[in-house]
Amino acid sequence: GAGDGGVWIYDASDRAAPRVVLDRQVYADGAVHNVRYSPNGRVLAVPYDDGHVALVDTSDPGSGRFPVTLVDEHDGGVRTVAFRPGGQVLATSSDDRTVRLWDVSTPSRPVPLGEPLTGFGDVAHSVSFNGDGTILAASSDDGVLHLFDTTDPRAARPLGVPTNAHTGGVWNIAFLPDGRTLASASWDGTAKLWDVDPSTRTLDEIGPPLT
Numbered sequence: 001g002a003g004d005g006g007v008w009i010y011d012a013s014d015r016a017a018p019r020v021v022l023d024r025q026v027y028a029d030g031a032v033h034n035v036r037y038s039p040n041g042r043v044l045a046v047p048y049d050d051g052h053v054a055l056v057d058t059s060d061p062g063s064g065r066f067p068v069t070l071v072d073e074h075d076g077g078v079r080t081v082a083f084r085p086g087g088q089v090l091a092t093s094s095d096d097r098t099v100r101l102w103d104v105s106t107p108s109r110p111v112p113l114g115e116p117l118t119g120f121g122d123v124a125h126s127v128s129f130n131g132d133g134t135i136l137a138a139s140s141d142d143g144v145l146h147l148f149d150t151t152d153p154r155a156a157r158p159l160g161v162p163t164n165a166h167t168g169g170v171w172n173i174a175f176l177p178d179g180r181t182l183a184s185a186s187w188d189g190t191a192k193l194w195d196v197d198p199s200t201r202t203l204d205e206i207g208p209p210l211t
Helices: none
Strands: 006-011 019-026 043-047 052-057 068-073 077-085 090-096 099-103 112-117 126-127 135-140 142-151 170-175 183-188 191-196 203-210
Touching: 006 043, 006 052, 043 183, 052 077, 052 090, 090 126, 090 135, 099 135, 135 170, 142 170
Parallel strands: 077 126, 126 170
Antiparallel strands: 006 019, 043 052, 052 068, 077 090, 090 099, 099 112, 126 135, 135 142, 170 183, 183 191, 191 203
16 A cells, blocks of 8 residues: 555565556555455455545456455544454544444445444554454554454443553554464554453553563
């Protein structure tokens, strides 16, 4: 993705000579901050600054055909997207201070799941599911980390009290493969590691910040 909204896809089977299979396509207005493949690699989710998310069918790249479905429910730019393990649920975080969940089991017919997740004091910037998909972490530009119970994505709910994690916006978060360690990176110039307590499902900082 690029600042001008362009998206490219490369065949990297030959690492020494990647080959373009999708050459600069623009699906909506504004910048593309990041892109995410579904776990099976059959869908590429592309969030845009105008509030759209493009779901690009990448199931048959050799054909040169990449059908696209646009999702348009946010009232602000979409910063980050994340697939739940299994690939049937997509989370989207937005400048409108909400996170939304989508059933994308049929990518050409995405369906909203439940009500938007709220409670953010600023832009909802990044989202990440844990390894079994039962917890969704979300960060915001006020430095706060939120946890949501997504055991049933149709009825997601907040877990505990949000954590004041950083003194600047938290622009990226990611769960480690162990499913209980969360990393956060902030505009304040630090990165931190957090343990998700399995009993209380709250965040405890691990060690000093990384600078």
